[in-house]
Amino acid sequence: xxxxxxxxxTYKQRYSEGDDGLRFQELTYTGNFVGMEPVTDGIKGDKMMxxxxxxxxxxxxxxxxxxxxxxxxxELNDLNNYLxxxxxxxxxxxxxxxxSGMIPRQEYExxxxxxxxxxxxxxxxxxxxxxxxxxxxxxxxxxxxxxxGTKVNAVHDWCIGAVGFGMGRCGLLALEAIKPDDYIEESxxxxxxxxxxxxxxxxxxxxxxxQDRYRCRIHEPDFIAQLxxxxxxxxxxxxxxxxxxxxxxxxxxxxxxxxxxxxxxxxDTGPYELPDGQxxxxxxxxxxxxxxxxxxxxxxxxxxxxxxxALVIDPEKMGLEEIRVNDISTTFTRPKxxxxxxxxxxxxxxxxxxxxxxxxYPVKIDDLAEHLGRVQTATxxxxxxxxxxxxxxxxxxxxxxYYVDMILPHLRLAGTYDKACRDYDLWEIDQRIANYYxxxxxxxxxQETVPSKIFSGAGYLPFSDNADRRRSxxxxx
Amino acid sequence: xxxVLAEGYNVFDTSKSPSGTVKYLFSPADVISLIQSGKLAxxxxxxxxxxxxxxxxxxxxxxxxxxTMSGAPESHLGILSREFQTPCVMTAYLTDSExxxxxxxxDEAHFEExxxxxxxxxxxLDCTDHEVGRVVxxx
Numbered sequence: 303x304x305x306x307x308x309x310x311x312t313y314k315q316r317y318s319e320g321d322d323g324l325r326f327q328e329l330t331y332t333g334n335f336v337g338m339e340p341v342t343d344g345i346k347g348d349k350m351m352x353x354x355x356x357x358x359x360x361x362x363x364x365x366x367x368x369x370x371x372x373x374x375x376x377e378l379n380d381l382n383n384y385l386x387x388x389x390x391x392x393x394x395x396x397x398x399x400x401x402s403g404m405i406p407r408q409e410y411e412x413x414x415x416x417x418x419x420x421x422x423x424x425x426x427x428x429x430x431x432x433x434x435x436x437x438x439x440x441x442x443x444x445x446x447x448x449x450x451g452t453k454v455n456a457v458h459d460w461c462i463g464a465v466g467f468g469m470g471r472c473g474l475l476a477l478e479a480i481k482p483d484d485y486i487e488e489s490x491x492x493x494x495x496x497x498x499x500x501x502x503x504x505x506x507x508x509x510x511x512x513q514d515r516y517r518c519r520i521h522e523p524d525f526i527a528q529l530x531x532x533x534x535x536x537x538x539x540x541x542x543x544x545x546x547x548x549x550x551x552x553x554x555x556x557x558x559x560x561x562x563x564x565x566x567x568x569x570d571t572g573p574y575e576l577p578d579g580q581x582x583x584x585x586x587x588x589x590x591x592x593x594x595x596x597x598x599x600x601x602x603x604x605x606x607x608x609x610x611x612a613l614v615i616d617p618e619k620m621g622l623e624e625i626r627v628n629d630i631s632t633t634f635t636r637p638k639x640x641x642x643x644x645x646x647x648x649x650x651x652x653x654x655x656x657x658x659x660x661x662x663y664p665v666k667i668d669d670l671a672e673h674l675g676r677v678q679t680a681t682x683x684x685x686x687x688x689x690x691x692x693x694x695x696x697x698x699x700x701x702x703x704y705y706v707d708m709i710l711p712h713l714r715l716a717g718t719y720d721k722a723c724r725d726y727d728l729w730e731i732d733q734r735i736a737n738y739y740x741x742x743x744x745x746x747x748x749q750e751t752v753p754s755k756i757f758s759g760a761g762y763l764p765f766s767d768n769a770d771r772r773r774s775x776x777x778x779x
Numbered sequence: 780x781x782x783v784l785a786e787g788y789n790v791f792d793t794s795k796s797p798s799g800t801v802k803y804l805f806s807p808a809d810v811i812s813l814i815q816s817g818k819l820a821x822x823x824x825x826x827x828x829x830x831x832x833x834x835x836x837x838x839x840x841x842x843x844x845x846x847t848m849s850g851a852p853e854s855h856l857g858i859l860s861r862e863f864q865t866p867c868v869m870t871a872y873l874t875d876s877e878x879x880x881x882x883x884x885x886d887e888a889h890f891e892e893x894x895x896x897x898x899x900x901x902x903x904l905d906c907t908d909h910e911v912g913r914v915v916x917x918x
Contacts, residue, residue: 395853398870398882403826403833404807551862552839555831558855563832565855637909638852639791641864681839682814688832689807750883 309621316624317515322346324624324636331390333759334383343391344626348512351387355380362507368498369436372771373490379764381493385468386762388460388512392628394757405563406693409748410700412473417705417735419470422462423488425709425726426495429718436498442715443502448525449659451586451608451652453711455569456511456518457631459503461708463496464629472761473752477741479734482763484775489765499712516626518571521584526574529612530582532648532664542667546611546647549670552677553587553609559684560589560597562700566707567591569631576614580645581625583633585611589677592655593706596687596699603680606653609673610662614646649673655714697739698731782916784902785893787871789912790852791861797844798903798917799823803894810837819843823904823914825897827890829854829869838863844904846871846897846914848890849880866904868912 316323323345330340331347341350352360357376359367373381430439446454467489474480500509503520511518536543557567569586576582587609590600615622615635620643623636633640649665665673688696706728713719722728742748755761802822804810813819814836824842826834829850834842838859845860845867852861852869860867870880873896878889903917 393853395851398829398849398851398854398880402830403805403828404830405832407830547862547864551859551864554862555835555839555859558831558859559835563830563855632858634853637792639793639861639864641791641861678839682836685807685832685836686811689811746883754883 311617311620311622313617313622313624316345322349323515326626326634326636327395329394331387331759333386333390333762334764341387345515347387347391348515351384352513354383360384360513363501364507365440365501368440368501371436371494373493375765375767375769375771378486378489378493381463382468382762382764384510385464386759388510388629389464389468390757390759391512392630392632402563404688405696405700407563407700408753409742410562410697411704412742412748412752413697413735413738414701414704415465415469415473416477416479416738417470417701417732418466418708419474419485419488419492420732420734421705422466422709423491425713425718425722425728426462427491428721428726429713429716430495432718432721433716436494438716439495439498439712440502442712443499444505445715446503447505447520447522450529450584450610450650451655451657451662453566453569453586453588453655453707454499454503454715455571455586455631455711456627456629457565457569458708458711459496459499460510460629461566461704462499462712463493465704465708467492467496468762469756472756475763476752476755476761477738477747480775483766483769483773486765486769486771486773488774490771495712511627511629516628517573518627518631519574520571521574526582529584529648529650530576532650533612533614533646534648534667535646536644536667538642538644543644545670545674546649546667547641547644549649549674549677550585550587550611550613550647552674552681553589553611554585556589556600556677556681556684557587559681559688560591560594560600561707562703564700564703565630565632566703570627570633571631572627572633573615573625579617581615581617581622583613583615583627585613587611589680591707593710594699594703596684599683599687600680603676603683605676605680606651607655607657608652610650610652612648612650613644615640616643616645619643619645655711701731702729781903783874783913784897784900784916785846785868785871785873785914787846787868787912788851788857789906789908789910790857790867790869791906792909793864793866793906795864795866796903796905796907797823797866798901799843801825801846801897801900801902803898804834804837807833810834813837814840823902825894829856831855831859838865846904848893849882849885866906866912868904868906868914871912871914
């Protein structure tokens with residue numbers, strides 16, 4: 303290690319009730335709280351947002367609360383405000399990344415946000431009906447407690463509400479296509495679906511990792527115990543350590559590329575404290591999503607749906623001060639570099655999205671070279687293929703990654719994906735969104751207006767206190 | 780003390796201090812061409828964006844160091860350079876210039892100035908500080 307030798311791990315202090323956590327950034331958040339003390343990132347920010355809530359929806363909620371079909375207006379506004387802060391918390395620094403040079407991500411993102419807000423509500427309602435109501439959706443969330451290589455994970459579940467509702471509504475408000483009290487019933491439908499999946503997955507009363515000091519410890523202990531015997535010891539600087547970390551990086555890179563440079567290809571859970579005090583992170587890397595036609599190069603390279611890596615980090619070795627598994631399934635630490643503190647690892651393969659857990663198999667680290675070659679081959683082929691696509695194809699492909707993949711795992715488990723395709727035209731582009739394609743590049747809408755509204759929190763306008771919760775949109779004036 | 784040409788966010792602190800000739804990559808064709816040349820390991824890569832896809836094959840094939848003109852450690856390229864343990868300085872600005880990157884309000888001249896100053900220079904990356912990464916002259 304370079305600059306952390308001799309420092310003791312202090313990360314457990316972050317879990318004391320009175321601790322406010324570290325600041326990972328200097329920026330602050332205002333959102334709908336103009337004139338009040340600016341909100342920070344991290345644990346302190348979560349506390350501030352909870353303190354400003356008018357309802358109890360941001361505290362631990364009960365099964366009965368979650369099964370109730372309608373939020374109150376206060377609950378909707380509290381969720382709107384909290385998600386807006388949470389989006390800022392996890393994405394404000396990422397949002398500085400500028401142009402891709404490859405994929406017009408800001409353009410595809412805004413189209414997908416709005417498409418989701420318009421189209422998801424009836425599909426999510428149908429799915430809820432098909433599984434017998436709210437409990438069925440909670441049961442879908444609960445499946446993640448005993449699986450690896452599942453896209454029912456933090457980022458997908460978070461996206462339902464944060465992206466489909468939060469950013470979608472924000473984008474449409476910015477475009478002046480809707481007003482704050484339009485589509486309240488539809489907003490409720492999206493947020494209820496999100497709450498039920500997340501509550502079923504966590505089962506501690508919270509729905510988001512940020513509410514629990516950035517912990518996503520969803521797996522059952524006996525399930526973890528089935529994985530840890532496969533861990534192999536790794537010594538920093540050794541060829542084996544290098545083979546493991548290089549594979550982790552290469553597979554993660556391909557998972558990003560296969561998902562058009564977005565976080566849907568990556569899913570971390572943890573940190574789970576092991577008996578010896580070290581920390582386990584379970585990382586799903588989805589390197590071959592079969593519903594994407596461009597993923598044929600991954601199929602040709604013989605890649606599975608998902609590699610799951612078990613990473614063991616020694617908190618003392620890196621003098622760990624804070625670890626966050628945030629709500630888009632990504633791990634960040636202070637100090638930042640945890641790679642050299644990895645002391646053990648294991649790799650598992652799930653061939654298809656529905657491969658039974660009993661058929662998931664481990665790969666020895668000494669055998670990773672062949673898998674690494676496949677990953678690198680697919681990466682180069684996918685890059686070459688993508689570089690030849692025209693702008694329009696890139697935008698609509700990226701739009702599908704968001705709009706389809708964010709709810710795909712839930713529809714698959716509910717058995718409603720085929721119905722959504724057949725009866726609800728899931729893969730069609732709504733005419734309103736098709737028309738917005740031409741608007742989003744005008745006056746910097748996609749690259750400046752929407753990002754500034756989304757990442758500053760200024761665009762998440764509240765619902766009126768006396769708004770009718772049954773309200774859709776009835777007038778186009 | 781060697782001249783510090785540029786500074787930016789340090790993605791992760793590391794004692795690795797790669798040196799090489801800066802290669803400004805503008806298009807995917809530039810990336811593919813560099814990989815096919817077999818000279819990837821001779822260069823510190825300079826790119827505009829902080830996204831991952833643009834540099835994907837270069838990272839996968841062993842890029843030794845990266846400088847970006849936008850983005851942060853939380854950006855996808857920041858995350859991936861940490862995972863690859865490839866030293867990376869993000870949102871770099873020239874130390875002898877007043878021009879700074881501002882999201883949504885940065886003109887072409889800012890990027891061109893950096894590319895012109897660094898492209899072809901032999902540099903070394905100093906990523907030992909927790910927060911600040913430095914591009915140091917290594918001529």
